[in-house]
Amino acid sequence: MSPLGRAGWAVVPAVLAAAVAGGWAARRVPAGVNPHPVRLVRPARAPLSVMAQIGRDLFSDPALSPSGALSCASCHSPAHAYGPPEHPPAPGARAIPSLRYVDRIPSFGIGPDAPEQDGPTVGPVPRAGAGNAAPAAGSATSAVALVPRGGLFWDGRAATLQGQAMGPLFNPREMANRDTAALESRLAARYGARLREVFGEEVLRDRRLLLDEAVFAITRFEIEDPSFHPYNSKYDAYLEGRARLTRAEARGLALFDDPARGNCASCHLDRPGPGGRPPVFSDYEYEALGVTPDDPDQGLCGPLRTDLAGRRDLCGMFRTPSLRNAATRTAFFHDARIRTLAGAVAAYAVPAVRRAAQVGRLSQGDRADIVAFLKTLTDGYF
């Protein structure tokens, strides 16, 4: 977080106040141009570490699957914003999420609703007797509404990116490794020497450590490589005052923001965060949108996730995904029940979904405008 970025964001309220007070500033700006441009602060670029270089090679190495046919990149296609290609070779139980911007997903927790926060509220509350400075999740008073937030996978069951990356390796419907020993042997043969450069001999002596290090290397690729967080969509350019939205896009943005109409931005946050952090279009919280009690997959309360099985109030809830690059996807919602972006927007007209998401009445033209706006979230505009 550079001091410049902080200062850049700090002037926004002042400009806004002046605009409101004067009542003229907005009128001077051409339609479709951000009247209050900001400076977005993107992750610093640096050469990839040795770990991230190893991770880059692992990411597209089909030798990670016993069939020799599937790599991470088979389903998290670099050409599709690290989301599913049109015909995924090994569909898991759920829609394949995009791995773009996963570096911004906070740890899982159930705590006070804090929409302005970019991470979990870390109240350093000592766990009784454990001597740990632990997150405040679940320790607030009953006066505060507690909501689930963050975590990896649609149900947040993986605590770390490393835990997420481990999942598909052993999922029988995905890369389908049956035992760790065979995978460890292949990893040792193919990556052992390179991991030894970083960790010394111990990583060759301890195969479990080698597996954990290799999977961690994949997460370093996701964290370090700029292709995972480019923030270079038309909307980013618009925020920075460098692009003009078309009429349809601008109308779509207004509907997206309007709490009485689309109400999309109440979960898919579209304003820059503290320090000029570009919006990710998710508050990382959980919603139940049209999941019925007889659906086999109930998200937070199971059956894939097991630690919240007793929480009936959390059934049917899945984590709000980022909408960046939604227009490049062909699988929407956790169960991929919708195949097109227009269909995903239209799904909010279903009464149960509309009530749950508190969406107002939208005409067909309104929905088309929202789709037009969502297409400005596709990376690669500049």
Add this chain to the structure above:
Amino acid sequence: MKRVARALVVVLALGLVAGRPQTAPPADALPTATPIKHLVIIFDENISFDHYFATYPVAQNPRGEPAFVALPGTPGVNGLAGRLLTNNPNRTNPENRELASNPFRLDRTQAATSDQSHDYSDEQLAYDRGAADLFPRHTGRGLPGGTSAFYTPSVVMGYYDGNTVTALWNYAQHFAMSDNAYADDYGPSAPGAISLVSGQTNGFVVGKSVDSTDWVHDGQGGLTLISDAGPSLDICSDSLYYLNQGTMTGRNIGDLLNDAGISWGWFQGGFDLTLRTAGGQGCGRTTASHIALRTSADYIPHHEPFQYYRSTANRLHLRPASVSAIGQSGDPANHQYDVRDFFAAVRAGNFPAVAFLKPQAFQDGHAGYSDPLDEQTFLVETINFLEQQPDWSTTAVIVLYDDSDGWYDHQMAPVGNGSFDPGRDFLTGVGACGVRGTTPQLGGVAGTGPVNGRCGPGTRQPFLVISPWARPNDVDHTLIIQSSVLRFIEDNWLASRRVGGGSYDATAGSIESLFDFTGPARVAPLFLNDSLGTPVRTPSGRLPG
């Protein structure tokens, strides 16, 4: 530097002539037993000695990472080598079961890790009567940490080297370090912080509580604090949901310094509740780390020891009346400040005699929410800044830690102070830390007989002295503890007056062997890059906070 200093003297002289408030640091005029007129204690969080210095001074040096190559003549340390690396007792003891593991290197990309257990009893159990072979089983039970954190079931055995803790390794080979420094007692942050400033964790009084896990009955009718109950005398303890809270009776070093009219302060990140940053305002102010990729609260009340004592608390976090009031008594702040106030005071020529610094939480080094790279930024920016002050020639910086986090360390200190709580002491047997009747056991704060809950010395932790008066590139082996710093303050400014009442200051080892006061100050400043920790000619000039 000399020219700058002379120019400053002229300016100060003119200031006096013109009748402006005196800006010369009054600390310079105080009589001291050593040439040190300013002691800056940077009290970071949760690192064992082996976690940072296991292989010192030899680093792995992978491509692309800040390299560390030791200067000729750099001494080794009591770290990990030979069978401790390849056939460690934590690997061979079957009680660790599937967690059994040798120590292993953590890479610079693994700066963010999960947090370990640093409970008073867990740490004693990990040391297993001195065999130090049950860390995976007893302290290796980490919380997950941030989503970017590295995790392996035996991560408690991981250690960094000079490619990650580059600045500390550079300071160590330029100035002086101890490889035989310990916490006063076993256990987590609050007891460590309280003992640093008083040498005594007995005398706890419960404020509010939901359970009694944070203290033990001392066997004399009182309580000893062994965990992280929050300070009742801090408005942030309630807003940050501390379920157990309390206060300390007895005296601390602040009382002694106040009696003697010596300027001092505790400067902690996040303390200024009026300051608004990108991360908000008040007790819940936060900062996002782009290293750990997570957001942490800036201020942690149970890391602020003076907030437990009525005489030194600043319950409402009142601000000092002026920059010149910082360090002085008779001011609303009552010697408790934000870390930003320290830099403001020093820049204004008001460098207190004794300053305790605690970074904003994301920079304090504590695994789970902070990391060694963010910690390094704070250390380097602070030390670069101090090395450029006219008063550097009479300054010493001590970097030490409140506890070990439970990270593996192979060296247990001989039990110096026994404790025999049946439910919480386990170091030498169930209900035993030491041998009853043989091991010394200090009394309580109220002048009582021997009290339980003070099993010590605790875990071994890094301890560096950065000063023109440090013994250059020296590793000292004298057994010292956190209270050794307390003793140095008393010896230097207070004619060796002690806190008393069972305080460790009476028995703690001396840190003077890390200094060389015999000749003139001889160690030149060492400026480092604040993100890489490598030497630079010109420091960035950035300040923390």
